[in-house]
Amino acid sequence: MVSTTPSTRMMDSVDKDLLNLIQREFPLEREPFAALGRPLGLAGDEVIRRIEALKRGRVIRQISAIFDTRVLGYQSTLVAASIPAEKLNSAAKAINSHPGVSHNYERNNPFNLWYTVAVPPDSRLGLEGTVDVLHKISGAEKTRILPTLKLFKIGVTLDMNAGATAKKEAPQYGESDRAGADRNVSDEDKAAIQALQEDIPLTPRPFDLWGRQVGLGYEDLLERAYDLQRRKIMRRFSAVLYHRKAGFRANAMGVWKVPEDRVEEVGQAFAQYQAVSHCYQRPVYEDWPYALFSMVHGRSEEECEAVLDAMGEETGLTERLSLYSTREYKKTRVRYFTPEMEAWERLYAGVLR
Numbered sequence: 402m403v404s405t406t407p408s409t410r411m412m413d414s415v416d417k418d419l420l421n422l423i424q425r426e427f428p429l430e431r432e433p434f435a436a437l438g439r440p441l442g443l444a445g446d447e448v449i450r451r452i453e454a455l456k457r458g459r460v461i462r463q464i465s466a467i468f469d470t471r472v473l474g475y476q477s478t479l480v481a482a483s484i485p486a487e488k489l490n491s492a493a494k495a496i497n498s499h500p501g502v503s504h505n506y507e508r509n510n511p512f513n514l515w516y517t518v519a520v521p522p523d524s525r526l527g528l529e530g531t532v533d534v535l536h537k538i539s540g541a542e543k544t545r546i547l548p549t550l551k552l553f554k555i556g557v558t559l560d561m562n563a564g565a566t567a568k569k570e571a572p573q574y575g576e577s578d579r580a581g582a583d584r585n586v587s588d589e590d591k592a593a594i595q596a597l598q599e600d601i602p603l604t605p606r607p608f609d610l611w612g613r614q615v616g617l618g619y620e621d622l623l624e625r626a627y628d629l630q631r632r633k634i635m636r637r638f639s640a641v642l643y644h645r646k647a648g649f650r651a652n653a654m655g656v657w658k659v660p661e662d663r664v665e666e667v668g669q670a671f672a673q674y675q676a677v678s679h680c681y682q683r684p685v686y687e688d689w690p691y692a693l694f695s696m697v698h699g700r701s702e703e704e705c706e707a708v709l710d711a712m713g714e715e716t717g718l719t720e721r722l723s724l725y726s727t728r729e730y731k732k733t734r735v736r737y738f739t740p741e742m743e744a745w746e747r748l749y750a751g752v753l754r
Contacts, residue, residue, distance in 0.1 A: 411458065412455075412460070414562075415441060415443070415451070416455060416561075418562075419441060419451060420455070420460070420461070420559075420642065421561050421562070422437060422441075423437065423452075423639060424557070424558045424640050424641075424642065425558055425637075425639060426637060426638065426639055427464055427601070427638045427639050429608075429627060429630075429638055430623070431609070431619055432605055432606055434446075434448040434452075449604075456603075461641075461642055462641045462732075463600045463641050463734065464640045464641075465599055465600055465601060465734070466594070466597035466598055466635050466638045467635065467636045467638070467639060467641075467734075468629075468634060468636065468737065469579060469582060469633070469635075470519050472579060472582040472583075473594075473737055474521070474522035474586065475519045475520060475521055476519065476524070476528040477501075477520075477548070478517070478518060478528060478532070478547060478548040478549075479517050479548070479681075480515070480517070480518060480544060480545070480547065481544070481545045481689065482496075482513075482515075482536070482539060482541040482543070483512050483513060483514075483542045483543040483544075484513055484514050484539065484540065484541050484542065485540070486513075489514065492540055493730040493731075494730075495539045495540075496514070496516055496535050496538075496730075497730060497731045498538075498745065499518060499531065499535060499742075499745055500735075500739070500741040500745055501518050501520055501521075501531070501735055501742055502516050502517065502518045503731070503733050503734060503735050504516060504517045504731065504732050505517075505729075507727045508726055508727065509724060509725050509727055510722070512545065514730075515654070515724075515726075516535075516731070518531060520742065521737075521738075521742055524746065525746050525750065526750065526753070528548075532546055534753060538749065543688075545686055545689055547684060547694075549682070550681070550684060551664075551668065551682040552575055552576045552579055552680075552681055553572070553575055553671065553672040553682070554573075554574070554671075554677060554678075555573075555575075555678070555679050556573040556574050556636070556678060557679075557698065558675070558678070559644065559647055560675065560676075561648070564648075564699060565649075565676035565698060565699035565700065566675065566676060567674060567708055568676070569673040569675065572672045573636075574636050574637070579633070581633060582632060582633035583632035583634060590629065590634065591738045592615055593615070593617075593625040594629070594634075594737055595615070595737070595739075596614060596615045596622065597626055597629070597635070598734065598737060599611075606619065608622050608623055608626075641734075644698055649699060649700055651698070651699050651700070651702045651725060652696065652697070652725065652726050653696070653697045653699070653706070653709060653725055654723070654724040654725075655697060655712070655721055656691035657691055657692070657693040657695070657718055657721045658690050658691055658718070659692050659693045659718060663716075664693060666716075667716050667718065668682055668693060670712075670716055671693070671695045671712055671716075674695075674697075674712060676697050676698065676705075676708045677695050677697055677708070678696045678697070678698060679695070679696040680694065681693070681694045682694075691721075691722065702725060706723065709721065709723060
């Protein structure tokens with residue numbers, strides 16, 4: 402049964418079609434809201450009104466550029482931590498203090514706190530040093546660093562009409578895109594990134610406004626946006642939703658035991674599932690033998706399990722866990738080329754001594 406929160410009750414079919422559109426791609430045009438409205442039979446100001454309402458209802462989290470962290474020279478990893486239950490809230494607060502922590506969830510596993518962290522190219526602590534500090538200030542009993550060994554798919558698109566299904570489609574962004582990206586990020590690129598990573602203003606000509614803020618005409622800013630996308634530095638420009646408010650109340654991190662010689666084959670197969678938003682190979686440990694991670698968002702746990710069951714049936718894999726988030730402590734986007742991370746490192750550098 403679909404969630405009946407106030408936000409989902411108020412959404413009509415046009416809202417859902419609009420959300421499906423802007424999750425995939427937001428038009429990089431001078432008047433993007435008018436462009437969005439054309440296939441829906443809406444005027445640009447009506448599109449803005451609907452997006453404003455969906456943001457007030459906390460269905461839309463942000464509309465902005467999405468960059469590949471590693472292509473920008475940042476190091477990043479998923480981290481699994483085992484925290485005593487009575488310390489979980491304080492541990493999450495300590496971990497969230499790092500500006501590069503973008504996601505932080507409690508999950509139903511002895512490794513009960515899962516977070517992602519990114520550090521810039523000039524980090525004085527480095528990635529492992531940063532995780533070591535987070536391990537200490539959180540009071541974790543165990544911490545496992547789980548960086549991406551191979552990216553099979555990244556790109557969240559919630560189907561507002563069908564929900565999570567076993568439908569297949571080509572992945573939007575994968576390892577070949579990352580490998581082919583231009584990693585020579587200039588100061589001019591960084592200036593454009595600093596603007597494009599922000600939430601887009603809800604005005605008929607938002608790129609005019611952004612351009613003035615960074616000293617560029619709208620044509621120059623849009624040209625830089627297209628160039629960043631062409632060079633695969635920017636993965637896409639699109640909307641990110643508050644999953645629960647959008648009716649997707651369950652997210653399952655399906656983790657799989659896969660023979661090493663089948664990881665490539667199975668990862669490619671899993672990446673074809675529309676409901677899978679992230680699919681990665683990660684390292685294994687003696688106490689964590691799961692090499693393949695596949696994230697599925699659904700309107701219920703049953704919907705998620707149906708997709709994961711179909712994936713297991715296709716590949717013949719039977720050893721998996723479904724880790725559901727039971728609490729969200731943080732979900733945001735990493736902000737690139739800002740001074741906050743250096744300030745955090747100065748504050749906590751002494752922890753490693």
